[in-house]
Amino acid sequence: MSAPPTFKLDGREIPFQPGQTIMQAAQDAGAYIPHLCHHRDFAPIGSCKVCSVRIKGRTVTSCTMPASEGLEVESEAPDINADRQRLIQMLFVEGNHHCPFCEKSGNCHLQALGYHLGMHDTHFVHEYPQHVVDASHPDVLLDRSRCVLCELCVRASREVDGKNVFAIGGRGLKTELMINSPSGQLKDSAVAATDRAVSICPVGALMPKRHGFVIPIGQRPYDHADIAQKPEDS
Numbered sequence: 001m002s003a004p005p006t007f008k009l010d011g012r013e014i015p016f017q018p019g020q021t022i023m024q025a026a027q028d029a030g031a032y033i034p035h036l037c038h039h040r041d042f043a044p045i046g047s048c049k050v051c052s053v054r055i056k057g058r059t060v061t062s063c064t065m066p067a068s069e070g071l072e073v074e075s076e077a078p079d080i081n082a083d084r085q086r087l088i089q090m091l092f093v094e095g096n097h098h099c100p101f102c103e104k105s106g107n108c109h110l111q112a113l114g115y116h117l118g119m120h121d122t123h124f125v126h127e128y129p130q131h132v133v134d135a136s137h138p139d140v141l142l143d144r145s146r147c148v149l150c151e152l153c154v155r156a157s158r159e160v161d162g163k164n165v166f167a168i169g170g171r172g173l174k175t176e177l178m179i180n181s182p183s184g185q186l187k188d189s190a191v192a193a194t195d196r197a198v199s200i201c202p203v204g205a206l207m208p209k210r211h212g213f214v215i216p217i218g219q220r221p222y223d224h225a226d227i228a229q230k231p232e233d234s
């Protein structure tokens, strides 16, 4: 059997199967490329840009770029990580991400990426958005001001739960998660706390109710491990 084709990621040979993206091949090889809206179970949308890498001076999203033989991909360059940090800082100021009293702290990919990228402040002026919190459902809470618009719940509800409960609507800073129900509220939707759409949320925006702090602070995945050592979806 012939050896699989390879490309180089920061000088490391990464084998890939035809049809795989750079991100998929890197994940299969155990190489971490920072990402937020990507999840290996879903088709990529290339939205958050955190997984951007450089190939021959051109910046591309690694979750959508097909792998090909002989590519030389740069990911861990200081300027690429600086750009990633700016993206994470923008997400922090566009929402209300108050980690010390968020139930998701220690298990939040936004927070973990901030740590991973060495973020010490939020750099930009905070927007303090006034999005509506939807607490209407008996078992599920949606805090839109923590939503990073990754569309993972949109994809999971449609492709795994078979319900199509969520969509992204609005423009600019008013862009937010919409609910597909007669009232526009969770209580009139088909969502359930056990849906993949709820558990896949990488931040504290969509959460089951009455499960707060089941795992104590200090014992959560990113309280001690860097997200590169404990990526969420491998």
Ligand code: SF4
Pocket (backbone or CB within 6 Å): 146, 147, 148, 149, 150, 151, 152, 153, 154, 177, 200, 201, 202, 203, 205, 206
């Ligand atoms: Fe992503 Fe969570 Fe917002 Fe859905 S609610 S778009 S999963 S951050």
